């Protein structure tokens with residue numbers, strides 16, 4: 315059970331009022347939300363309830379500033395929602411989105427380090443983290459993997475609490491939760507809602523939470539209720555007054571009936587009840603809106619103290635009468651003045667003056683973000699890249715290559731095999747990181763989008779971390795492979811060995827860059843895989859092993875294949891300054907001039923001639939520089955696509 319003693323949790327910021335007026339959202343000419351108004355104060359837990367498809371998630375997304383096409387007013391602490399305020403909102407999404415390979419401790423430590431400002435010492439950050447872990451009773455699963463549908467990890471309830479912990483860490487002023495009880499058993503649900511309710515009261519925070527159909531015990535833990543039906547307000551007010559309100563509309567809630575169940579059933583089953591409830595709310599809100607406008611015009615006139623305003627006093631009296639006596643018998647709370655940015659909340663505006671820290675776009679600086687993201691990506695990727703099965707697969711492939719090409723004699727008959735071995739090394743270590751990278755972006759896209767939407771860090775910090783944290787990991791396997799295969803096959807000597815190792819690293823990094831770019835452009839694993847397989851075929855064919863002379867109109871294509879450069883640079887290393895290659899036993903069949911010349915007795919082919927025969931006519935750096943160029947260009951292009959074409963909402 316969760317720890318309801320919230321004393322430990324010492325939030326530094328007080329919550330602020332939330333008010334929204336006439337929020338309307340339409341998509342593809344379909345109205346999803348129509349003129350939704352309401353408000354919540356610090357210390358209150360507001361429930362947004364309604365049948366499936368009523369618009370709860372859309373409303374929460376809109377209130378969190380994530381629906382650009384929404385119209386209406388959203389006012390936080392007296393100010394219209396802006397970028398600065400958006401960063402103070404915590405939004406716990408319906409799905410719990412995490413990196414599955416990280417433990418809860420690693421996940422929460424990352425969040426604390428990146429979301430709490432740089433001026434807070436690490437010890438303080440960890441203390442705050444521990445308070446939240448205690449409050450949400452997450453101690454016993456700190457070292458469990460987050461997990462996903464393929465890998466066992468935290469339970470549904472623990473994951474939900476972990477999502478909430480990630481949002482509470484940065485001490486938000488307002489918290490939105492989209493159906494936090496989905497998939498939880500009744501005792502976990504009840505414990506979660508009572509934790510939220512206590513947290514709202516004790517820490518004076520405003521909490522808005524969408525919920526399907528709570529039990530009656532749970533229902534009354536919410537201070538306020540906004541009932542949605544087909545995108546319209548069917549009730550807004552105190553939860554305790556909902557029964558009286560429906561009774562006043564001629565819809566009495568039967569005794570011992572769960573009010574949430576009753577209302578939802580009535581709204582769903584009987585269109586007349588639905589229309590009645592919506593119309594009553596609309597009338598009520600229109601009356602209050604008119605009263606508020608009158609009040610506002612009176613206030614404006616009074617700002618110009620020219621004439622004594624006994625007329626105004628009369629109007630005021632009338633307005634207050636309307637406000638005191640709503641048209642239904644219940645005291646349904648309607649946004650009378652709290653949502654008015656021009657009146658009461660002007661005072662809050664002064665209290666909420668942005669500090670220098672508030673004005674900062676990001677909670678932490680680039681260095682902290684880069685360091686923390688590098689650490690997290692390294693931990694997450696380590697388990698993926700150095701997966702046991704992958705290591706085994708590569709060792710097996712290495713063994714097969716060693717058996718096939720074991721101690722190749724250096725003669726003309728085996729020259730083709732030698733070339734095949736070199737091609738295999740360059741293709742294998744170009745494509746393994748390519749395919750790994752192709753799937754890595756689409757797989758982490760959901761997590762990154764969630765974090766980018768909430769403004770956790772700069773895209774540049776994430777991208778640089780992603781580009782550098784995996785470098786060390788992607789060169790481990792080719793190193794093992796080359797160290798073994800190079801000597802078993804019997805390739806060129808020691809100097810060429812180190813150059814080959816370096817070239818294979820660059821090949822792998824070029825492959826990874828290309829893969830990352832495809833992954834960013836496609837963003838869906840299946841689409842990215844299809845594109846990569848098609849490109850792999852093209853790259854292989856243009857690599858230089860299968861085709862020596864391409865039609866002139868296709869010949870240029872080889873220059874856009876990274877494999878062309880890696881293969882040719884490895885060929886250069888294999889035959890340049892290398893021991894001579896013995897001519898074929900029947901020199902008349904030799905393709906090399908040196909072997910066919912009768913006056914030559916050595917019967918060896920100079921390296922230069924071999925290289926020329928295989929069209930390796932450039933020097934080493936002329937092959938390596940384009941490879942490096944590819945690496946850099948694809949990384950830059952990847953960033954541009956992510957930055958401008960893959961923006962989260």
Ligand SMILES: Nc1ncnc2c1ncn2[C@@H]1O[C@H](COP(=O)(O)OP(=O)(O)OP(=O)(O)O)[C@@H](O)[C@H]1O
Pocket residue numbers: 341342344346364365366367368369370371372373
């Ligand atoms: N992009 C869209 N285009 C068209 N209709 C949409 C779009 N997004 C949502 N809707 C529709 O808007 C309505 C409200 O969706 P929303 O997800 O907000 O409902 P909800 O109350 O949260 O539902 P649930 O409880 O099932 O999660 C639904 O009918 C949905 O089909």
